[in-house]
Amino acid sequence: MEHTGFPSDETLAAFIDGRLDPETRGQVIAHMATCPECYSVFMSATEMAEVVAAPNGSHRSSRQAWLAVAVTAVAAAFSIVFLVTPVRDLVLPHHDSGLDALAKAAPEQRTIAGRISGFPYQAMVHLTRGESVDPMKDPANASLLTAAASVQRSLNAQRSPANLHAVGVANLLLGHPDAAVDTLHEALLAETGQRRVADAIDDSNEVRLLNDLSVALSNRTAGHPKTDDEALRCAEKAWRIGGTPEAAWNRAIATETLKGAGSDAARSAWRDYLKRDPASSWATEARKRLEPAK
Numbered sequence: 549m550e551h552t553g554f555p556s557d558e559t560l561a562a563f564i565d566g567r568l569d570p571e572t573r574g575q576v577i578a579h580m581a582t583c584p585e586c587y588s589v590f591m592s593a594t595e596m597a598e599v600v601a602a603p604n605g606s607h608r609s610s611r612q613a614w615l616a617v618a619v620t621a622v623a624a625a626f627s628i629v630f631l632v633t634p635v636r637d638l639v640l641p642h643h644d645s646g647l648d649a650l651a652k653a654a655p656e657q658r659t660i661a662g663r664i665s666g667f668p669y670q671a672m673v674h675l676t677r678g679e680s681v682d683p684m685k686d687p688a689n690a691s692l693l694t695a696a697a698s699v700q701r702s703l704n705a706q707r708s709p710a711n712l713h714a715v716g717v718a719n720l721l722l723g724h725p726d727a728a729v730d731t732l733h734e735a736l737l738a739e740t741g742q743r744r745v746a747d748a749i750d751d752s753n754e755v756r757l758l759n760d761l762s763v764a765l766s767n768r769t770a771g772h773p774k775t776d777d778e779a780l781r782c783a784e785k786a787w788r789i790g791g792t793p794e795a796a797w798n799r800a801i802a803t804e805t806l807k808g809a810g811s812d813a814a815r816s817a818w819r820d821y822l823k824r825d826p827a828s829s830w831a832t833e834a835r836k837r838l839e840p841a842k
Contacts, residue, residue: 555579560586646699646714647756650721653691661801662763663794664717665756669829696722709739713757716764725768729775732761749781755790758782762798766805776806796821797830800837809837 555563555576562568563576580587651666657673696718703711712735719728733745735757742748752758765779780802786795800817807813818838825831 555586560589564590646695646702646711647717649695649698650692650714650717653695654721655692659723660720660763660767662766663759663797663830664720664763665759665792665794671829671833692721707738709735709754709757712738713760717760720760720764720767725764728764729761729768732757732764736761745778746781749778749785752785753789755786755792755795758786759790759792759794759798762786762795762802766798766802776802780806791824793821793825793828793830796824797834800834804837810840 559568559572559576563573568576576586580590647666651664651668654667654670656670658670659673661672696715699711699714699718703715705711712731716728716732716735719725719731736745736748736752736754737743739754739757740748740751742751749758759782762779762782765775765782768775780799783795783799783802786792787799796817800814800821803817804811804814815838818834821834822831822838825834
């Protein structure tokens with residue numbers, strides 16, 4: 549992007565020092581999301597501040613605290629833009645494993661009932677009626693946005709089943725369930741060489757991919773009732789060939805969605821899960837799901 553004159557050197561310096569009004573500060577953040585030159589100046593100033601402050605131990609000045617907040621905000625904005633612009637190729641690093649990077653960057657609380665392959669336990673976020681969560685607008689998710697941008701870049705370079713899988717999971721974490729399902733469907737078709745999703749499910753032996761597709765399908769079934777059965781088919785196949793705790797969990801979630809929470813089939817699926825995992829934090833949550841509704 550060609551530099552337009554905004555922000556001026558003085559405005560950028562004021563931003564770094566935390567002296568701008570909220571409106572102008574927002575404009576600078578939005579500008580840096582598409583201007584590597586200003587972003588580089590900002591990050592260099594931040595790194596210099598950390599070096600200067602290092603000998604002072606754990607005491608942080610108000611300016612250093614401002615810089616920490618600003619880094620998070622700018623990183624979030626920068627990462628969002630990188631999801632859809634070639635500018636990301638100038639700065640973002642490559643990751644050896646997109647799924648591992650996403651797992652490490654996952655929010656402290658999850659917003660979906662299912663278990664994504666390889667992800668640690670995270671308690672479900674509690675929302676009041678009418679409340680919603682938009683991960684794209686939460687500065688605390690800067691690491692997640694950066695990881696999502698990186699897997700998208702890998703997919704742009706090579707549309708492989710593994711890269712499609714990672715981007716599908718990223719879409720799921722970022723609150724885009726339809727895009728997650730579509731991308732994971734494409735990954736499954738590419739992995740098996742089949743033309744129909746139903747045939748691909750039967751043919752696939754990729755436990756993690758089948759498992760994560762089940763998560764995505766179950767996450768969007770409220771508006772897509774025809775996908776209930778597909779979610780259970782994916783989870784059943786993953787459970788049958790892999791026997792992983794994630795597959796057992798998602799089999800129970802999909803059974804609840806299809807048969808109803810508290811149904812004999814759902815309760816049986818949760819008991820199967822607890823046979824596989826009797827002691828983890830996931831198991832504690834599974835036992836709560838087995839409790840009679842109050």
